[in-house]
Amino acid sequence: MAKLVVKPKQGSAWDLVSLGEVMLRLDPGDQRIATTRQFRVWEGGGEYNVARGLKRCFGLDTAVVTALADNPIGRLVEDLMFQGGVSQKYVRWVPYDGVGRTVRNGLNFTERGFGIRAALGCSDRGHTAISQLKPGEIDWEQVFAKDGARWFHTGGIFCALSESTPLVALEAITAAKRTGAVVSYDLNYRPSLWKSIVGKSRAQEVNRSIAPHVDLMLGNEEDFTAALGFEVKGLDENHAKLDRSSFQEMIKRVVGEFPNISVVATTLRHAKTATVNDWGAMCCSDGHFYEAPVRENLEIYDRVGGGDSFASGLIYGFLSEKDPQWSVECGAAHGALAMTTPGDTAMATLSEVLQAMKSQTARIER
Numbered sequence: 548m549a550k551l552v553v554k555p556k557q558g559s560a561w562d563l564v565s566l567g568e569v570m571l572r573l574d575p576g577d578q579r580i581a582t583t584r585q586f587r588v589w590e591g592g593g594e595y596n597v598a599r600g601l602k603r604c605f606g607l608d609t610a611v612v613t614a615l616a617d618n619p620i621g622r623l624v625e626d627l628m629f630q631g632g633v634s635q636k637y638v639r640w641v642p643y644d645g646v647g648r649t650v651r652n653g654l655n656f657t658e659r660g661f662g663i664r665a666a667l668g669c670s671d672r673g674h675t676a677i678s679q680l681k682p683g684e685i686d687w688e689q690v691f692a693k694d695g696a697r698w699f700h701t702g703g704i705f706c707a708l709s710e711s712t713p714l715v716a717l718e719a720i721t722a723a724k725r726t727g728a729v730v731s732y733d734l735n736y737r738p739s740l741w742k743s744i745v746g747k748s749r750a751q752e753v754n755r756s757i758a759p760h761v762d763l764m765l766g767n768e769e770d771f772t773a774a775l776g777f778e779v780k781g782l783d784e785n786h787a788k789l790d791r792s793s794f795q796e797m798i799k800r801v802v803g804e805f806p807n808i809s810v811v812a813t814t815l816r817h818a819k820t821a822t823v824n825d826w827g828a829m830c831c832s833d834g835h836f837y838e839a840p841v842r843e844n845l846e847i848y849d850r851v852g853g854g855d856s857f858a859s860g861l862i863y864g865f866l867s868e869k870d871p872q873w874s875v876e877c878g879a880a881h882g883a884l885a886m887t888t889p890g891d892t893a894m895a896t897l898s899e900v901l902q903a904m905k906s907q908t909a910r911i912e913r
Contacts (some may be wrong), residue, residue, distance in 0.1 A: 567594025591891030
């Protein structure tokens with residue numbers, strides 16, 4: 548298992564650059580998508596959420612590479628991103644055709660669920676600007692060699708958007724590796740995204756082509772089984788409970804096949820109901836396993852983005868030269884806090900994350 552080497556900030560404008568779609572999330576609050584009469588709006592996207600968490604909670608310098616159709620919806624996403632503080636220097640604006648026949652912005656309708664009613668998402672993201680991105684359209688030399696970045700993050704959601712997006716991801720990863728940036732990749736398997744393009748077999752083909760270039764691989768048990776084709780023994784079909792020893796054996800097989808991977812990390816979630824989860828996390832680094840304390844019966848307000856917030860906390864640890872145990876605990880705490888507020892990203896502060904790492908109670912701060 549290769550050792551993770553993070554270059555110093557000197558000479559790099561960015562601590563992290565992410566590549567992925569940023570959508571407009573429409574949230575019906577405590578109502579249902581099919582029956583609500585109003586929505587709150589947020590910006591969100593699996594890869595972008597990591598950059599936003601590192602900026603807003605942890606104070607690092609981050610940027611996003613994405614594309615938006617230049618219309619009022621795109622400008623609303625832009626305005627929401629301004630609040631998040633992630634640099635939009637590399638946002639590609641695509642002329643809008645007036646109707647959306649050729650290009651549009653992605654919409655993500657998500658209800659958070661309650662009790663026995665699970666969270667539900669409905670994506671409306673066909674023909675989006677980012678899905679049409681092709682190799683050669685982003686100046687990666689500018690991003691990684693001239694401006695400089697310590698870390699690059701992308702994932703399986705971006706790569707599922709079209710035939711060209713995996714090629715763009717590999718182009719970006721290659722440019723990042725040339726400059727010594729760490730590459731992280733979140734498998735983030737979403738059956739709905741792969742449904743119309745062959746499904747699991749295509750997902751595995753794409754993700755296996757990218758895995759040999761990744762330094763830090765993120766994913767839960769379903770991601771590794773569906774998106775990479777690794778079996779986890781003792782896993783039930785609903786992914787409700789997980790035998791940790793079986794998962795550790797699977798991770799050993801992953802790094803055996805892909806020795807370039809320095810760190811493998813996962814969240815451990817047992818969703819008892821939509822609003823009560825057991826929540827933990829684990830990572831493997833240098834052949835050793837590190838686990839965050841499990842938060843049993845964690846009360847959930849909005850689970851969307853919990854895994855992305857785990858990723859940003861974990862990455863913050865490594866960027867800050869903390870050890871793997873501290874990093875995985877930071878990620879788990881940040882993810883837990885993210886699920887106490889609405890929207891895709893955490894509203895937590897660094898001091899709140901550090902407090903949550905020390906204590907699992909909610910004693911009032913005065």
